[in-house]
Structure formats: C-alpha cells, structure tokens
Amino acid sequence: ELPAGSVRRIQSRARSGTQHFTTGKLVRNGVDNxxxxxxxxxxxxxxxxxxxxxxxxxxxxxxxxxPVSKWRNVRGHNPLALMYQDPERWGITLQTYVQLTLLDRHMLARSSPVRMMERSIFSAKYIFVENLFKSGKMPEVDYAVLSEWFDWLTTNISIPVDLIVYLQTSPQTCHERLEQRCREEEKVIPLEYLESIHQLYEDWLIKQSSSPLPAPVLVIPADYDLQKMLHQYEENRDKILAANN
Ligand code: DCP
Incomplete structure (x- = not known):
C-alpha cells in the first residue's frame, strides 16, 4: 500500500529530462530521509x-x-502468472504494478543509515519493460504509456540510489536455480528468456551502453555455491557499506 502523507522535495535542482538522478533529500511527514x-x-x-x-x-x-508476493496477489489476481501466460496481453498490467510497488519501496521513510533493496524502478524499466518490447511481446502503445509514466516519475520525484550491486551470473546458472526452486509461475521460463535479461543487464551495467546509470556499480560474480557466495558477500562488505560515506 502507498503510505499516506505527501512527499515534499526540499532540495530542488535544475533537471534535464530523465537522465538526471540526484541524491537529493526527500522529506516525508517531516522525517529526513x-x-x-x-x-x-x-x-x-x-x-x-x-x-x-x-x-x-x-x-x-x-x-x-x-514485493514479489504482491505481484502474485493483487486483490486476488496474479499478474505475474498472467504475464508469463500471455505477455502481449498482460505485460503492461504486471509492469504497471511492478513500477508502483517499487516506487513505493523507494519512497518508504528510512529507519536506518543504510538501506538495501532488491531491484529498483530503474531495472524494472530498463531491463524488464525493455525486454518485453524488444522481443515483440509488448505492443508499442503499451511501451509508450509505461515510458511516459517512468519519465514523469523519474523527472518529478527524486529517487536517490548510491550504489548498484550487480550479482553477475551466467544464464545457465539461473536456469538451474530456477528449476530447483520450482516457483509455479516460472516453470514456463526458457533459457532464452534468461539470456535476453542477462544481455540487457550486461549492456546497462557492464558496457554502460544502453540506459543511464543511476549510481556507480559494484560487480560481484555470483555463479558460485551458497557457501562461496556468503564468502563473497563478506569480502565485499566494506566496499558495499562504503556507499554510506
Ligand atoms: N519480474 C518481472 N518484471 C520485473 C521484475 C521481476 O517480470 N520488472 C519477474 C521475474 C521473476 C519474478 O518477477 O519471475 C521475481 O523475479 P526476481 O528476479 O526479481 O526475484 P527472484 O526471487 O527471482 O530473485 P533471486 O532469486 O535473485 O532472489
């Protein structure tokens, strides 16, 4: 749910279109965020x-x-499952809701000096919406409407991000992990789908040749087993938390 209360930007800066990301302050109900x-x-x-x-x-x-649980249940509907069943019809439905729920996450009042969140409104647009459109699974009009929404939000609301941690995997590893976890909606995901998402991530965060970056990127190789991954996180702890300075 979107919390009540208005959001007031106290640090307004000259902006030039959607490519301008600030680390401006947000104030919600008087709390410095x-x-x-x-x-x-x-x-x-x-x-x-x-x-x-x-x-x-x-x-x-x-x-x-x-908020994936929300994407699987909005007032008794499952837009995630619908999107996988028929992306042309339901892609915009899911992505509109994803955009709303992620915006809500970005704007929640902070309770700690460091906030870590899963995904962002930026990857929702630059990776998932882009993928649906580029693969011919989203009508141009749907893409245009979602893009207008995204441009408006990122132009008029300050959405600060200080660091992107990119867990870099091979699509094959993700495919194996998907099969192991067996989430009902995701049984239809083929390797090619993971390859497209992977390519878009690489273009955005490694080649930096597609969409604007809202923050610096820290890459963590993530094809390893759980134990090694926990070790990787520990090794990168200082670099990650340095975003606080
Ligand atoms: N999804 C989507 N569009 C988005 C974001 C996510 O269609 N803009 C889909 C992809 C997955 C599901 O939502 O089917 C959840 O995906 P995530 O990769 O975000 O979450 P996971 O639980 O898979 O992440 P991980 O296994 O890395 O923890």
Whole structure:
C-alpha cells in the first residue's frame, strides 16, 4: 500500500529530462530521509534474496525485499502468472504494478543509515519493460504509456540510489536455480528468456551502453555455491557499506 502523507522535495535542482538522478533529500511527514541506498540487481534467480538476507543480519542496515508476493496477489489476481501466460496481453498490467510497488519501496521513510533493496524502478524499466518490447511481446502503445509514466516519475520525484550491486551470473546458472526452486509461475521460463535479461543487464551495467546509470556499480560474480557466495558477500562488505560515506 502507498503510505499516506505527501512527499515534499526540499532540495530542488535544475533537471534535464530523465537522465538526471540526484541524491537529493526527500522529506516525508517531516522525517529526513537522507541515507545510503544500495540496490541489489541481477537476473532472475541470481541470488538477490540470499544476499539481502545475509546483510539483514548486520545492524544499521534495513533490508527491503522485492514485493514479489504482491505481484502474485493483487486483490486476488496474479499478474505475474498472467504475464508469463500471455505477455502481449498482460505485460503492461504486471509492469504497471511492478513500477508502483517499487516506487513505493523507494519512497518508504528510512529507519536506518543504510538501506538495501532488491531491484529498483530503474531495472524494472530498463531491463524488464525493455525486454518485453524488444522481443515483440509488448505492443508499442503499451511501451509508450509505461515510458511516459517512468519519465514523469523519474523527472518529478527524486529517487536517490548510491550504489548498484550487480550479482553477475551466467544464464545457465539461473536456469538451474530456477528449476530447483520450482516457483509455479516460472516453470514456463526458457533459457532464452534468461539470456535476453542477462544481455540487457550486461549492456546497462557492464558496457554502460544502453540506459543511464543511476549510481556507480559494484560487480560481484555470483555463479558460485551458497557457501562461496556468503564468502563473497563478506569480502565485499566494506566496499558495499562504503556507499554510506
Ligand atoms: N519480474 C518481472 N518484471 C520485473 C521484475 C521481476 O517480470 N520488472 C519477474 C521475474 C521473476 C519474478 O518477477 O519471475 C521475481 O523475479 P526476481 O528476479 O526479481 O526475484 P527472484 O526471487 O527471482 O530473485 P533471486 O532469486 O535473485 O532472489
């Protein structure tokens, strides 16, 4: 649910279109919201949740998991399942709701000096909406409407991000992990779908040749087993938390 109360931007800056991301302050109900924001990004089943769970044990970090449960149940409907069944018809429905729920996450009043969240409104647009459109599964009019919404939101609302942590996997690893976890909606996901998402992530965060970057990127190789991944997170702890300075 979107919290009640108005959001007031107190640090207004000259803006030029959607490419301008600020670390401006947001004030909601009088609470100063300036804090480091770290977004964990990566392909489907790349291990984002495990990473967030690991850092949730650290004090002074608040962890916001992705609102995927909402995407599977909005007033008794499952837009995630609908999107996988018929992307042309339901892609815009899911992505409109994803955009709303992620915006809500970005704007929640902070309770800690460091906030870590799963995905962002930026990857929702630059990766998932882009993928639906480029693969011919989203009508141009739907893409235009979603883009207008995204441009309006990112132009008129300050959405600060200080660091992107990219869990870099091979699409094959994600495919194996997907098969293991067996989420009902995702049984239809073929390897090619994970390959497209992977390519879009690489273009955005590694080649930096597609969409604007809202923050610097820290890449963590994430094809390893759980034990090694926990080790990787520990090794990168300082770099990740340096976003707080
Ligand atoms: N999804 C989508 N559009 C978005 C964001 C996500 O269609 N803008 C879909 C992809 C997945 C489901 O939502 O089927 C949840 O995906 P995530 O990769 O975000 O979450 P996971 O639980 O798979 O992440 P991980 O396994 O890395 O913890």
């Amino acid at each position: 300036k804090a480091a924001v770290i977004c964990i990004e990566g392909n489907i089943a790349s291990g984002k949740t495990t990473c967030l769970e690991y850092f949730s044990k650290t004090s002074n970090i608040e962890v916001l998991t992705e």
